[in-house]
Amino acid sequence: MRTRGDGEDAAQPERFGRRAGDSGTGGAGAGGPGRGGLVGRAEELAALRRLLAQGRLVTVVGGAGIGKSLLAEHAAAAVGGSLPDGVVRVRWWDGAPARRRRVAQTVAEALDGEVGPGMDAAGGGIAVGVADIAARLRSRRMLLVLDDFDPVRGECVRLVRALLEEAPDVRVLAAGRHPLGLGDEAVLRLGPLAVMGDGGWGAVAGGAGPDAVTGSAGPDAVTADPKPNAVAGDLRSNAVTADARPHSATGHPRPDTDTGRSEPNTAAGHAEPHAGARHARPDTPAADPNPDRLARPGAPAASGDGSEAGPAVALFLERVRAARRGRARAGGKPGAAGAGGEAGSGGAGGDPSDVRVAREICRRLEGVPLAIELAAAQAADHSLAQLARMLESAQGWPGTVDAPLRRHRSLRAAVGAGYALCGTEERTVWARLSVFAGDFDEDAAAFVCGGGGLGAQDVPAALARLVLASVVEPVRDPGGVLSPRFRLSAAVRGFGAERLESAGEAAAAISRHLYWYGHVASTAHHLWSTGLHERAVALVRDEEAELRAALARRPSGADQASMALTLAVDLWFWWALCGNAPEGREHLLRLLPLGRTDTLVRRQALWLAGWLAVCTGSPDAAETLGQAWRVALLAGDDATVGRVCHTLGALALDEGRTERAIAHLREAADTLPAHAEYGPPVAVSWALLAVAQARVDPGDATRSIRRASAGPQPRHDLWTRSMTQYAQALVDHVRGRRSRAWRRAHKALAGALGLAGAARARATGGGGAALLAQEATGAADTVALPAVTTMAGPPGPVLVHQLIADIEAGRT
Secondary structure (H helix, E strand, O other), X not given: OEEOOOOOOOOXXXXXXXXXXXXXXXXXXXXXXXXXXXXXXXXXXXXXXHHXXXXXXXXXXXXXXXXXXXXXXXXXXXXXXXXXXXXXEEXXXXXXXXXXXXXXXXXXXXXXXXXXXXXXXXXXXXXXXXXXXXXXXXXXXXXXXXXXXXXXXXXXXXXXXXXXXXXXXEEEEEEEXXXXXXXXXXXXXXXXXXXXXXXXXXXXXXXXXOOOOOXXXXXXXXXXXXXXXXXXXXXXXXXXXXXXXXXXXOOOEOOEOOOOOOOOOXXXXXXXXXXXXXXXXXXXXXXXXXXXXXXXXXXXXXXXXXXXXXXXXXXXXXXXXXXXXXXXXXXXXXXXXXXXXXXXOOOOEOOHHHHHHHHXXXXXXXXXXXXXXXXXXXXXXXXXXXXXHHOOOXXXXXXXXXXXXHHHOEHHHHHHHHHHOOOHHHHHHHHHHOOOOOOEEHHHHHHHHOEOOEOHHHHHHHHHXXXXXXOEEEEEOOOOOOOOEEEEOHHHHHXXXXXXXXXXXXXXXXXXXXXXXXXXXXXXXXXXXXXXXXHHHHHHHHOHHHHHHHXXXXXXXXXXXXXXXXXXXXXXXXXXXXXXXXXXXXXXXXXXXHOOOOOHHHHHHHXXXXXXXXXXXXXXXXXXXXXXXXXXHHHOOHHHHHHHHHHHHHHHHHXXXXXXXXXXXXXXXXXXXXXXXXXXXXXXXXXXXXXXXXOOOHHHHHHHHHHHHOOOHHHHOHHHHHHXXXXXXXXXXXXXXHHHHXXXXXXXXXXXXXXXXXXXXXXXXXXXXXXXXXXXXXXXXHOOOOOOOOOOOOOOHHHHHHHHHHHHHOOO
């Protein structure tokens, strides 16, 4: 391989493979990649070779530090031996200033391996144009690799278009953060590495498998890049994407299951590394004195919990061993050398505690190979446990001073290189998107990012360009049945948050984020209140990360605290009925002292905090409910008084104080307005009153059931229906009507399962119908359902099963 380039231009022509007239059997020889084998990435490499065999233009696309260049280099080396004129590779350093030479001149120099005809040593003389390159390659059979082409994307597009039209035997392999956007282009989108051995990831994800698309796209396949890029020029993209990341069960994209490494480079760069790349280290190094103790490649790594470590963990542990061997040799410690293991041998095995900590580190680094290698280099000075703690708050700080490129000195520098290539609108949207903690949809992005000179109507186009530039990751692809969703990686989000803070827009963006997700919570509340329980829960599950982030941020004032408190109250069903009572109570107790004291939402929040205290068995439940009752009574708030009385009645019923429970529940049923929002409907108070009365006065219980059954509420509300049917079955059982009680108990069980299924909707892909089917086959006992241990909530399947058992056994 021969490399030329002056570093300032940062364009490096390289040539490897077999030239015409050279001897050899093909494949990657001495001129191929010389920086070690490709660790993992076997599926992606196979997919890339398949695409190169099927089409003439293939682009490897991915975010910062994902390993695009190394994969393209290995693919080129693998196919170079079969091409008579070999492979020519030209590389640019993205983020560098304007080139002194044009792309065509750089490619001409790479083709010659020396100063081209008509050019002097400084690249002057007769200019070489696109037509000259196309003419020279018209009869060649070769592969041209355009690596890191993003800063000169417009020129590369013109060159590639001319080659596709005039040089029929030339294939082009490009690698960058953005597709070229030509109609004959096949795109392989490279994702992060899997942390779990079965391809599982957890909180973070990628796109589709490498076999999703393996051919070139027609000119009308997909349209992208709707607006000119500030650096690359005006392009109209018609590319098809072959995404090398399988989806997870949650709908988030998930990284592939092969290991990989960050893209090594030989060019000089211009982006400065993060100023903190060498700080944030403890003063007491605790590196493992025995670097060989760590897991070695060759066998799957066991984490000690029955799961197999994934390729990201194997890559990390291999780099940790290498770093510690190097430190041991430098320090002259005996026994430091000899921790072998070939790169890419496939796995790791060793101390399960090391593997568990390594897995947590890789999860925080989101499987990005560059971040993994930079973090592993820190293990020469720190133990893995120390490193995991250091990565809790930020992931962009690990760095090195001896990286081949400046942008690879830290993950933050690599992300910053992409930021430098974005236009003004894209930079603004990027910064404002950093307030999102998880995935989001286009409407949320338009609302949060709009304003301050950027219209909401301009945000979707900027968002699309950021997706094409591999800054924003699509979670659900556009064009499907479900609306598309997007996310930012932790490194991209952190960099954007810095820019947002420096622009002085953080407070405004956070306020708009809170307002938007307050609206989402209100929508979910109204869906639940109208009987659309599964849709309400599905909406909250989709937006769970953002709702949690909106609640977790400290409000900037009393008004913002009231907005957050309203959001928490609107999610009452999520906390109380879907198994999230402890989290909801924690948010309420933290926000209550910060808001205004004379508002309706504070009274509702006090009641909800007391209700959740009952659900969690907290000893201060009665005290909190008493405070809520006094505040609501003074304000003349009948709805909150009725809710407090209902909760006190349920608490007394749980404690066996039947007469007290009947008094509280009767007051709740008489006080609650017919159409009061939030919490149990008035019909539920009547039904629970019947449950309390059943063994004391069945006649009164029957009359209470009639009151519960009157009106429209029981027909659409699962809680009302299941509680009413449970009360009817209990009264019939007490009166000795076993057959009727048995039938009604099974109807109550169907309602309980329906409510439990709604509470877990979208969590495991099932709902009420799925639980009913599992109940019919006897499999419901194995299904994880929200636990119901108090009459403050709906009757759970366990409680109804107990009633059925009592009926069948004749126990009263």
